[in-house]
Amino acid sequence: xxxxxxxxxxxxxxxxxxxxxxxxxxxxxxxxxxxxxxxxxxxxxxxxxxxxxxxxxxxxxxxxxxxxxxxxxxxxxxxxxxxxxxxxxxxxxxxxxxxxxxxxxxxxxxxxxxxxxxxxxxxxxxxxxxxxxxxxxxxxxxxxxxxxxxxxxxxxxxxxxxxxxxxxxxxxxxxxxxxxxxxxxxxxxxxxxxxxxxxxxxxxxxxxxxxxxxxxxx
Amino acid sequence: xxxxxxxxxxxxxxxxxxxxxxxxxxxxxxxxxxxxxxxxxxxxxxxxxxxxxxxxxxxxxxxxxxxxxxxxxxxxxxxxxxxxxxxxxxxxxxxxxxxxxxxxxxxxxxxxxxxxxxxxxxxxxxxxxxxxxxxxxxxxxxxxxxxxxxxxxxxxxxxxxxxxxxxxxxxxxxxxxxxxxxxxxxxxxxxxxxxxxxxxxxxxxxxxxxxxxxxxxxxxxxxxxxxxxxxxxxxxxxxxxxxxxxxxxxxxxxxxxxx
Ligand SMILES: Nc1ncnc2c1ncn2[C@@H]1O[C@H](COP(=O)(O)OP(=O)(O)O)[C@@H](O)[C@H]1O
Ligand SMILES: [Mg+2]
Numbered sequence: 001x002x003x004x005x006x007x008x009x010x011x012x013x014x015x016x017x018x019x020x021x022x023x024x025x026x027x028x029x030x031x032x033x034x035x036x037x038x039x040x041x042x043x044x045x046x047x048x049x050x051x052x053x054x055x056x057x058x059x060x061x062x063x064x065x066x067x068x069x070x071x072x073x074x075x076x077x078x079x080x081x082x083x084x085x086x087x088x089x090x091x092x093x094x095x096x097x098x099x100x101x102x103x104x105x106x107x108x109x110x111x112x113x114x115x116x117x118x119x120x121x122x123x124x125x126x127x128x129x130x131x132x133x134x135x136x137x138x139x140x141x142x143x144x145x146x147x148x149x150x151x152x153x154x155x156x157x158x159x160x161x162x163x164x165x166x167x168x169x170x171x172x173x174x175x176x177x178x179x180x181x182x183x184x185x186x187x188x189x190x191x192x193x194x195x196x197x198x199x200x201x202x203x204x205x206x207x208x209x210x211x212x213x214x215x216x217x218x
Numbered sequence: 219x220x221x222x223x224x225x226x227x228x229x230x231x232x233x234x235x236x237x238x239x240x241x242x243x244x245x246x247x248x249x250x251x252x253x254x255x256x257x258x259x260x261x262x263x264x265x266x267x268x269x270x271x272x273x274x275x276x277x278x279x280x281x282x283x284x285x286x287x288x289x290x291x292x293x294x295x296x297x298x299x300x301x302x303x304x305x306x307x308x309x310x311x312x313x314x315x316x317x318x319x320x321x322x323x324x325x326x327x328x329x330x331x332x333x334x335x336x337x338x339x340x341x342x343x344x345x346x347x348x349x350x351x352x353x354x355x356x357x358x359x360x361x362x363x364x365x366x367x368x369x370x371x372x373x374x375x376x377x378x379x380x381x382x383x384x385x386x387x388x389x390x391x392x393x394x395x396x397x398x399x400x401x402x403x404x405x406x407x408x409x410x411x412x413x414x415x416x417x418x419x420x421x422x423x424x425x426x427x428x429x430x431x432x433x434x435x436x437x438x439x440x441x442x443x444x445x446x447x448x449x450x451x452x453x454x455x456x457x458x459x460x461x462x463x464x465x466x467x468x469x470x471x472x473x474x475x476x477x
Contacts, residue, residue, distance in 0.1 A: 120273060121316035121375075125330035125382055126306035128298060135329060139320045216362040217320040 005187050011178040015188075018174030019195055025091055025170055026157045026199075032096025033156065034149070037103025038138060044108055046133075062101040068162055070094050075166040091163035099156045106148050110141035143214045150207040157203060158196070171195055222285050224249040224417060225270070225386060230279035232265055232441075239265045240276070241441040247386075250415040254428035254449070257438035258464060263421045266438070267388050270419065271308045272301055283307065283386065306334060309379030313391040315371040317363040323350065323374050324359045327381045334382075349377040353407050369400030373407055380411075387411065389420040393427075405431075425468060429453050437461045 008015075043055050062070065075090035085093070114137050122132035142149075164173035175192040179185045223246035232240035239262045247253050255263050268274040270281050272289045281288040288304045290297065318326050327349055328342035337345065350356050353373040363371055372392055379387060389408065393401045405427055411418060412431050422428055428435055428449060435452040437445045437460075445452060445461045456462050 115316075117312060117314055117316040118318065121310075121312065121318070122330075124271060124273065124305055124308075124310040125378070126302045126334050127330060128302055131333060135333070136318055136320075140318075143320055214320075216364055218364055 003186060004184065005191075007182050007184055008187055008191055011174075011182075011188070014174050014178060015171070015191065015195065018169060018171035018192075019199065021088075021168060021170040021174075022157070022160055022172075022196075023199060025088065025095065025163060025168060026153075026160050026203075028092045029095035029099065029156055029160065030153050032092060033099035033103050033152070036096060036100030037107050037149070038142065040100055040104035041107035041111060041141075042133070042138075044104060045111060059101045059104070062098050067094065067098050067159055068165065070098060071162060071166055087163070087167045090166060091160075091168045095156060095160060095163065098159075099152055102152050103145075103149055106145040106152075107138075107141055110144045111137055113144070114140050143217060146207070146211055146214060150204075150211075153207070154200060154203060157200060161196075223247065223282075224251070224284060225419075226280070226282040227266075227270070228280040228282070230266065230269060230281070231277050232262070232269060232274065233277050239441050240269070240279075243279075243438075243441075243443055245436065245443060245446070247417060247419060250417055251434065252412050252416075252418045252432045253420065254432040254435045255419065255421045255438060256423065256425070256428060256435060256464075257444075261438045262441045263438055264390050267310075267390050267419060267421050270386075270388060271305050271310060273310075302334075306330075306382050307385045309382060309384035309387040311372070311375055311379055311387070311389045311392045313395050315363075315368070315375045315395075317371050317375055317378070319363050322360050322362055323355065323366075326363070326374060327378045330378070331381050345381055346377075349381045350374070352380065352410075353377045354403070367400060368396045369403045372396065372404045376404075376407055376411075385417065387416055387418045389418065389422070391421055391423065393422070393424065423468070425453065425465070437464065439464065 040055065040059070043051055044059070047055070071091065071094040074094045075085065075087060078085060078090075118136050118140065119129075119132050122136045123129070127135065160170060161172040164170060164176065167173070169177075171192050175188040178188045182188070225247040227243060227245050230240050230243040231238070243266060255266065257263055265274055269276045270288065272281070276289060283304065286304070288301070290300060292300055318329070321329065324343070324346045327346040328337070331337045331345055332339070332342045346359065347356065350359055353376055355370060355373050355377060358366060358370060358374075363374070366374065392408070393404050396404065401424070405424075408418070408420070409431055420428070420432065432449055434446060435449045436443055437452060437456075437458075439460050445456055445458045452461065453465065456465060
């Protein structure tokens with residue numbers, strides 16, 4: 001039997017909805033992973049030991065175990081503790097925290113690499129250490145890791161397919177549902193792949209624009 | 219209280235492990251006075267200057283500004299509050315400018331006054347315009363530091379420090395990192411401050427500048443003040459052999475470089 005893409009257009013609406021959900025979950029998780037990454041970096045570097053130690057454990061948990069397992073734990077596991085999250089929210093938390101830990105590693109290194117003279121100049125003007133971190137050091141550290149954070153965000157987009165298993169009807173799940181009706185796995189997976197690729201191109205364009213904007217500020 | 223010196227350093231000692239960098243230095247600076255600190259590299263000039271605003275804390279000794287001890291022993295929180303207040307009164311200019319690269323010239327100047335003195339954006343803008351006009355940098359107000367020459371960066375750094383309306387300005391080799399042709403524009407700004415009677419302590423290796431602008435020259439070597447006095451005395455009739463040797467070498471180098 002040959003390939004037949006003629007069945008695809010009748011699922012265009014469902015696939016488009018899948019694309020929208022994929023973008024929504026990627027953007028929401030990316031935002032969480034960005035600000036979470038900054039917060040985690042500050043905790044890892046500057047928090048007192050009582051905060052730092054549990055955080056170390058938490059970071060290890062998110063880096064050392066499969067993301068799929070983490071999603072199951074958040075979506076199915078937490079129900080036992082009386083926390084019944086909607087699938088989308090569970091997905092954003094799982095993806096967001098997972099990538100926040102990776103972003104935090106990048107940001108920590110970048111914070112330590114900011115020229116010492118920057119902190120000194122800020123302190124000399126009378127800023128407290130905290131003010132100097134927030135106003136001077138962290139913005140430069142974040143600026144310096146925009147490209148690798150961008151790579152993490154591309155990885156996040158691809159890993160967002162995992163939330164299909166907890167029932168978020170994003171692009172991969174939409175394709176699977178269409179396949180269930182039509183028995184045309186190649187066609188729909190191929191179309192989904194192309195759609196991921198297009199979203200990816202869009203993300204890269206946005207990232208390049210952000211990078212260009214920070215060009216002068218180095 | 220008129221006989222209290224403006225800045226007083228008493229028995230300043232600083233050691234890094236075994237290495238004694240400052241060995242019991244005492245000196246005073248009067249209000250409006252302009253003091254040059256000269257001496258060979260590694261003699262402790264930067265360490266002394268940076269002890270004045272407690273950026274490099276002394277091992278022992280006191281720094282007193284207008285009767286208030288800068289390096290007071292206080293519990294951590296109280297010390298932080300105290301030192302931040304003191305530092306607002308002490309401007310500092312670094313060899314490598316240390317402008318904030320992620321902020322425009324305007325933002326570099328306005329950040330601290332807005333944050334620490336609660337200036338409104340409009341007032342802060344006015345302040346930035348004033349201070350930048352003062353150092354001749356009005357035209358670059360919305361540039362980023364990366365778009366400026368070294369001399370321009372240093373002038374902005376001076377404006378940034380002045381925007382906090384400090385009582386005292388510290389300069390640590392403000393022109394050493396500059397290409398020779400950019401030194402003069404920064405010296406001119408410092409001369410202007412001198413004419414306005416800003417109290418300044420200037421670490422420099424430009425003997426000409428020290429001689430023409432400063433009221434007093436302090437020669438340091440090996441962590442001690444070897445000799446101090448008006449430039450006419452220290453440069454023309456130094457009494458200490460170490461000073462004579464330093465000046466001979468330095469002035470000879472200078473004369474050679476000028477050819
Ligand atoms: N953080 C530090 N740790 C160890 N030694 C230092 C440190 N900072 C400065 N020194 C030493 O202190 C001495 C004086 O340095 P410095 O004050 O920078 O001299 P100058 O400014 O006169 O060139 C030098 O021998 C230098 O190597
Ligand atoms: Mg020095």
